[in-house]
Amino acid sequence: MFKLSHGLFFRPFEHYREKWINYLNPKLEKGKWSLPDSLNMMRIIVKHGRKWALVSRELQHSRSEHSIKNHFKKLLREFCKAASLKQDAEDLDQKILHHLAAKLKARTQSAPV
Numbered sequence: 001m002f003k004l005s006h007g008l009f010f011r012p013f014e015h016y017r018e019k020w021i022n023y024l025n026p027k028l029e030k031g032k033w034s035l036p037d038s039l040n041m042m043r044i045i046v047k048h049g050r051k052w053a054l055v056s057r058e059l060q061h062s063r064s065e066h067s068i069k070n071h072f073k074k075l076l077r078e079f080c081k082a083a084s085l086k087q088d089a090e091d092l093d094q095k096i097l098h099h100l101a102a103k104l105k106a107r108t109q110s111a112p113v
Contacts, residue, residue, distance in 0.1 A: 022064040028067070029062050041072070042096055046093050050072070076096065079096045
């Protein structure tokens, strides 16, 4: 992680770049994920697969790759626990998408107008 040069320690450039991309960039949303955001993320994952950089680009870089990956894994754990499924089951991404869509539909139908 740290390199020694003439008796001084310094961090490689990649470390600073990664820190900026994933944490320090002021354009990143760092708050809670809303249900529509999660649904949009899942639609992109179903379309393109688990390519976090591509998903981040599709979301206009509003979330970091790390944030997207971690949120997806959280959704995966929750869904598998609720549905008593193994995390390596086939078409799991599609099932999570349908689950989130049903949740969003139920929420919008029960919301007062």
